[in-house]
Amino acid sequence: MAKFFSNLNAVLVAAVILLIVVIVGFHRDIAGNDMMAYLNGLFRYLHVLFGIMWIGLLYYFNFVQIPTMPKVPAELKPGVSKYIAPTALFWFRWAAAFTVLMGLVIAGSPPDTYVVEALTFQPGYRLIGLGMWLGLIMAFNVWFVIWPNQKRALGIVTVDDALKAKSATTAMMFSRINTMLSIPMLYCMVTQGVLGE
Known part of the structure; x- marks a missing residue:
């Protein structure tokens, strides 16, 4: 076993x-x-599955890895920076991409297509729209701020020590921004349609 x-x-x-x-x-x-209704449910399942991986890894970085790294002896830090962090960041960024993709598929699929209504905060869609915008901002941060800076900070891309340190700080700050945004984003996603707006 x-x-x-x-x-x-x-x-x-x-x-x-x-x-x-x-x-x-x-x-x-x-x-x-109704095949469309079934597929909508399947895409919702995938959206949640990928979202759990994305936000779970975001919380791992912010509640476990970042606070613990200063306590890790110097000789052990390469184990995290060369093996654990790059693998976690791979799953983190792809989970973010597929979470957003599945969310857009759900919002753009019949019978209840609501992408435009949500993204423009139309009545009845403001809460989900806010959640979508927060998720899009977070995914942008993952791919275009956190990941490029993490590549420098972890030595995946070779840079001088000053840029490496600056990149580590930038990646950490945007990871914390995403953690901050995730709290209202999850609220919007979970309560849409249940609590009304």
């Missing part, structure tokens, strides 16, 4: 198999139902 659970790929394959069992077992007549 330990051998199985120590293999992440095997666990992920098992998870997909379980997902297929759930889909087949609880949505037996997908073709007979």
